[in-house]
Each structure stands twice: as C-alpha cells, then as structure tokens.
Amino acid sequence: MAVPVSERVVEAVGEWSGRRPTMVDVAAAAGVSTALVSIVMRDVPGASAETRHHVRRVAAELGYVPDRRAQKLRQSRSGLIGVAFELQQPFQGDVVEQLYPAAAEGGYDLMLSGVVPTRGEVEAAEVLVRERCEVVVLLGSRRAAASLDVLAERIPALVVARPSGTPRVGAVRMDDIRGMRVAVDHLVGLGHRGILYIDGADAPGAAERLTGFALGVAEHGLGDDAHVVPGGPSEPDGVRAMTAVLEGDRRRPTAVLAFNDRCAIGVLDVLLRRRIDVPGEVSVIGYDDSRLSRMDHIGLSTVAQDAGRIAEEVVAQVVRRLDGGPPEDVVLAPSLVVRTTAGPVGGRS
Incomplete structure (x- = not known):
C-alpha cells in the first residue's frame, strides 16, 4: 500500500533531523x-507541470534549499564577478x-572578498580565483603593474579608481x-589664493590628484600661495596634517583641499575642535562624494x-x-558638488 506524501515527509524529517536536507531526501519524500x-530544481525540460508543483511543495515542506555553489561547480561558467575591496x-x-x-542586470552575481589590515589584497583576490569567479575586480587596488600581470595570466581582471599600468588589465576610473583642477578653479573663483592640498601618500589615485592640483595652481599663477603637505586616505591622516599646519x-591657509572625503x-574635526569657522575662516x-560627505x-x-x-x-x-574583447581604460568625468564647507574667502558674500 502506498504511503501518503505527508507521512513520507514526516518520516524523512525524522531520519535526517539535525542535518540539512538533501536532494536525495526530497526524492524519497516525494x-x-x-x-x-x-x-x-534546475528548471530544465523533462518534468510535467504537475510533477514540478509536487516536488517543489515537498521540498518546501522539508526546508530543502538548493546548493547554488554546487550547481555552479558543475557548470562551465560560474556567472560570478569577484570583487576585492577595502572595508574601511x-x-x-x-x-x-x-x-x-x-x-544582476547583466546576468551575474557578485562574490565579495574584503581587504583589511590583517588580510591583504593578494589574499583577497586569491580567494575569488579559488571560488571560480569569471573575472576579478579590484577596487582601489594598490598592486603594482607587474603583480597585476601575474594575476591576469590566471583570470581576467580590472581595477577601479586608478590606471592599471598594464595593457593586460582593464581599468574604470575618474579623471x-x-x-x-575643477576644485582649484572653484576655490579661486571664491577668491582663495592660500590653498593647501593634503595629498594621499601611496593611495590609489594619489599621483593623479597631486598632478591635477599642481596644474590648477600653475594655471592660476598662485605661486608660493599654494602648498602641499603629506597626508593619506584616512581621518587620522587629515587630523595629523591639519594639526601640523596650524x-x-x-600662515594659515584660507582653503584646504583633501585627498578624499575621509x-x-x-581636517574638519581639527578645525571644529579649535573653533575655527568653516567656511568663514x-x-x-x-x-x-562618499555617503559620509552627504x-x-x-x-x-x-x-x-x-x-x-x-x-x-x-x-x-x-x-x-x-x-573576448581586449582590456580597456575607461575614464569618466568627475563633477564638483558644492555644499556648506566651501565659501568665499574671509566669509565675504
């Protein structure tokens, strides 16, 4: 005599209680x-609509969840874009x-791998390669061009927020x-000449931003009125640099350009604690334009x-x-967002 489905489900639950149900369990219960x-489960031809409904209902009752990772391992393509990025x-x-x-619009999923002080970028990328990602995207990569070449021999790769330095690795970055130069132009238009730039040390994009500042200063003939001081990409870097200047x-600058928002x-923290008005002084x-700035x-x-x-x-x-296309260097145009921390020199309207 046939055993009702509901009873088979109860029996199956009793057999595998304490472990994750498998496809074999679903088959037995159904x-x-x-x-x-x-x-x-793969939603491919070979089963009637009634059978599909029956199997999915039993799977739901058992709490069966398809192992998407195992499915991807059986496929020739994983559909995964690996992304290594700095959590901070x-x-x-x-x-x-x-x-x-x-x-998702392109039919891909993301796999993330974080870069933190105790886990470097090379290790983060290696995990993505092992997990069968089809391409590795490195956000704010600090890897040298030679190191990127080594990675590109194993998997297609591209970097974000800096030039890759090698024709074998693509890049997507801002100009x-x-x-x-746009930022310098804006400050000069507000009457500032004593402009200070806190650079980004060895952070990705630091060389290009420093070059842009130098070109902007030269174009406006600021001469000895504009200065560059060592900095970095974090809040403590801004604190140290601004404290040293003050x-x-x-002479105190009338305007400060920082490598990034952090x-x-x-810088704002130092000025606030010293009761120096921003943007009046x-x-x-x-x-x-990170979420912090907004x-x-x-x-x-x-x-x-x-x-x-x-x-x-x-x-x-x-x-x-x-x-099958070649790596490309895609350069996008940035824009200035004016909020409340920049104003006319001396607070003049």
Missing part, C-alpha cells in the same frame, strides 16, 4: 527519482552597493587630474565620483572581456 528532483573605505562600499544591481610657522573629515573640499551635519563640498556610473562601466567591461 516518491520520485533524484534525477527528476534535479530536473525540477566608504566610497568603495558605495561602489559595491551599485555593483549589485548592475551585475582625477581634471577633478582636482601648529607650524606657515581625510577632509579629519577656512574652506574645505574633499574628494569622492550627511547633513557634515555637508562636505567634494569632487564627486559617480558610483553608479562606475558600477555600470565595470559590468560593461566585464561582459566585453568575457566575450
């Missing part, structure tokens, strides 16, 4: 073959957020030279990198590369 369950960089998080819908012999927020401009109590004027556009271009280049 009274069908494992091969037929596989057909239903807000703008990189903004790009990752935008990559999800862009990847950082132009972006910094405690040094140099550095600029460090000192104007401040960051770079990135908070109401910060209102940071900044050079905007369009995270959504970057994500779209990354996925477009991934598709082209996987279709």
